[in-house]
Amino acid sequence: MLPVHSIRTKLILAFVIMYSIPIAILSFSFYKDSFDLSKEQNLNTISKNLNTAESSLQSILNKAKEDLVSLSSLSSFKEYALNNNSQENVYSDDLANDLYSFLTNKKAYNNFTFIDSAGFEKIKTIYEGNKTYLIQDSDLINVYDSKYFTRLKEIASDKAYLSISETGDSISVSKLIKTAEGNFKGVISLSLKSAGILELLQMSQQSGELLILINEKGSYISQNKSGVSSVAKDFPEFVQLVKTGTKGQFYSDQLNNYITFTHANLTQFTTTSEESWVLTSVVEKDKIEKDIRDSLNKSFFYIAPLLLVVTLFAFLLSGIIAHPINHFKSTVEEILLKGNLDKKVDINSKDEIGYLAGKFNELLSRLKDYYDNLEKKVKENTFEIKKFQQAVEASSDGIIITDTDAKIIYVNPKWESITGYKLSEVHGKNPNIFKSEKTHSHVFEEMWKALKNNKDFYTDELVNKRKDGSEYSTELAVAPITESGKTLYYVGITTDITKRKEVDRMKSEFISLASHQLRTPLSAMRWFLEMLLDGDAGELSSEQRDYVSNVYQANSNMIELVNALLNVSRIESGRIIIDPIPTDLSELIKSVVNETKVKYTEKKQNIIISIHHDLPKINLDPKLIRHVFLNLITNAIKYSPERGEIHIFVSKNDKEVLVQVSDTGFGIPETEKSKVFQKFYRGSNIVKYEIEGTGLGLYLAKAIVESSKGKIWFKSEEGKGTSFWVSLPLVGMEPKQGEVTISS
Incomplete structure (x- = not known):
């Protein structure tokens, strides 16, 4: 018995269907044409029979x-x-x-x-x-x-x-x-019996017709009816045909009968319109069609032997076609069962099967070579993976891997050591379980924004919570792992920087203490130097005045550095006071520009200010925000050449105010742009010009802006200038209790 899904079975079915459909179509066409022709002949015979009956009448x-x-x-x-x-x-x-x-x-x-x-x-x-x-x-x-x-x-x-x-x-x-x-x-x-006449006429009807005499009045008589009956009641479709003198043959849907009308030529008789009688024959449709169907159905018995011959032919032909395919199949099954890639398909025909067998043998050879090479590479890669796994597990940094839904897949032993959790305890969970209340929400917002754009993210502002509930500071670097543009995983590397933060805190406190202790004697020195320059201790010679002026300038720079160090220490310690009040940002910026007038006038620079005409007052700490814009405008003056231009634009939208400060100065080298907001950074391209500065101004400006829930960023091209943007929310700054304010 052939398998149901074998190709030979399908070929047999294909051949049988291919030949059966035309045979079926031709048979149906023959049946329909013969049926229609036979029916037409029968109906014509009925019409002739009725004409004969009419002549007899x-x-x-x-x-x-x-x-x-x-x-x-x-x-x-x-x-x-x-x-x-x-x-x-x-x-x-x-x-x-x-x-x-x-x-x-x-x-x-x-x-x-x-x-x-x-x-x-x-x-x-x-x-x-x-x-x-x-x-x-x-x-x-x-x-x-x-x-x-x-x-x-x-x-x-x-x-x-x-x-x-x-x-x-x-x-x-x-x-x-x-x-x-x-x-x-x-x-x-003379009176004749109606039944006798109809019986005599009925003898001429050979197809089982029923003869009826109908008049225009709507009455009729028939052989099997006793007396006159109503046409309108029994044959409503006849009435109009009788009245119009219609002759011919019709099919009645209501009666499911064929009806034949004839109007006898009785000109030698006189009748009234009500007594004008019509001879009609009625024959059942099924009676006409049944005999024809029976006859035609017998002819279909001759089709069965023809289909049997077609099936036998299909069986033999499919065997010839399927033989090499079955050989191909058995060879493939042997290869799959025993894994013998040296086995070959032995088909040498010149047709497509032979071509396919040759290509399959060629594929087997390549597959064997590939398999041998793959086995070698697997061993090599397994060794590399083991080395990588050992490196990850021995890493001094905690490593965590999540899927794109932020569910934990893997953590290394160091990560377990830092958090106190085992992999089995956190597998499939969200890293939010380590989140404390001390990490600002904007850190996570920026992280997901970067990751969704397939960018790396770094922060050292995380404060997480261990399994035992204790908190620790950590830095985190997260990178998306992608393939063909699709993100597969996120890999995070974390380091416990609690001790480092503590050292930084202690260093900041030391700097704050040292700066505070230095500011008093430096201020005293400045006071005495001013007295000397003013001649309170007697008139100084020109040479003495130069010496004292140099000392005075060095003292001023030292005081500026001490104040900057104190401000950095205060902001990092979180002890700074934020006291927002409704502030006219336009007036604040104008006052800063006026404060720096001496400096940009000396360098013959031009400052252009453009401020939105409908700028509302915003709840800001004027002292902190003034420090930001004083730093940006002072830097623009300081690092722009003589006769340069400085542009200040203030605009707003529905959510924030945007301030842009642009200069035509030295610009920032491309390789140093990532360091701009770091402490003590100064561009390598300006050091040679001996321009004074502490390298702390932009660090402080960024800390103040971000504490106000704002943003600060820049664009720069070396040799052409720099533009800084500061965005501040219209809702303003939130007040914060503290101990100290920044020094100016």
Whole structure:
């Protein structure tokens, strides 16, 4: 038995389907065309049968008319009808015998009736049950006022009048009797049985049709109906067709029948519109179509052997095609089972299978070479990974790896030592579990902003919490690990800098104490030097004045350095007082510019100020913010050449005020831009100009701005100048309790 999903099974199915579809389409087309043709032939036969029945009906009625003429020509009847003027109804035995003989021999008529000119029935002979008898005079009636008699009197003498009884059981053919002078003497009529006529006509119908006589009045009679029935009730679709004299064949959805109409040419008869009868045949659709279907269905038995031949052909052909494929398959299974890459597919045909086998053998050779090389590289890489793992685990820094959802994947032993947590305790958790309340939120905001942009991040402002609840200061460097532009992990390296922070604190306290102790004697020295320069101790010679001036300048620089050191110490210790008040930033900046007027005037520099016209007052500590802008504007003056330009722009948006200070000075070397806000940094390109400075101003400015929840940044090009930007939130600074203020 073939596997269900084998290629040979699929080929067999493909061949069978490929040939079966055209066969099915052709068979269906043949079936439909043959069915339609056979049905059309059957319906045509029905139409011909109805035409035959129509001709038969005309013959029957014409025969009845001829028989009326024959009866009216009988001498016994003429003697009675034309010459009898008495009121008594007396007729000869010859007439009675002639009528008996006529009806008995003919057998087609129900009765014979003679009505005189006054509308009285004079003779009525009935044939029933193979017997003929006369109606007694007492049973004869007067029909003078009937529609029947009225219409009879109006017909031409060469015409006959055709009518059907109200019950529909008989059809009457009537004719006028007139004298040679044209005097009306009465009416004779012959009555035929409707059922007998329809039975006779039905014999010509060979397809099981039902013949129906219908008039325009909406009444009909049929062989299997006793009496007249309503067309509107049983055949509502017929009414309009009868009224319009329609001929032809139609299909009734309501009856599910085919209906054929014919209007007999009965010009030799006179009828009214209500008594104009139509011969109709009705045949069931299923009866017509069933025989045709049965015949055609038998023809489909001949298709089965054809399909069997197609299937056998497909089976043989698929075996030829699938043989090399099966060999290919068994070879591949052996290779997979035993891992024998030296095995080859032995197919040498010139077709696509042979080509594929050759390429597969070539692939096996390459795969074997690749596998051998891969095994060697795996051993080498395993050794390298072990070395890397040993290095990470032996690192003096704590190392943590998280996924992109910030869930911990790995921590090294040093990290466990720093935090007190084991990897099993934190695996899958967020590093927020180490977070203390002492780390400012902006640190984490800046970290995630950098990481989302695939940039490294560094901070030394973290204060974390160990497992035992104790806090420690740490520096953290985080880098995203990416592949094809997609971030896979985050790797963080952390170092416990609690002791270093403590040393820095102690150093700051020492500097603060030393600076404070130095400022008093330096201030005293400055006071005495000013007295000497003012001549309070006597007039100085020119040489003595130069010496004292140099000492005075050195003393001033020393005081400036001491004040800067004190400010740095106070800010780093967190003891600085922040006392914000509604401040007009425009006026503050203008006063700083005015304070530096002597310096930029000496260098013949031009300061251009542009301030937003609708700048609101902001809650700021004017002393701290003044120190920021004094440093930026002083630096711009100090590091710009003579006749240089300094631009100060102040603008605002919905959230912040933005201040830009730009100069046309020396600029900052590209390699030193990362050091600009570090303590004691001074550009290497300005040292040679012997420009005075402590290297602490920008460090202090950055600390003050960030404590105000603002930002400070710059752009610079060496030899062309520098621009610093400071953004301050419109909500202002938050007040802070402290112990000291900064020195100016």
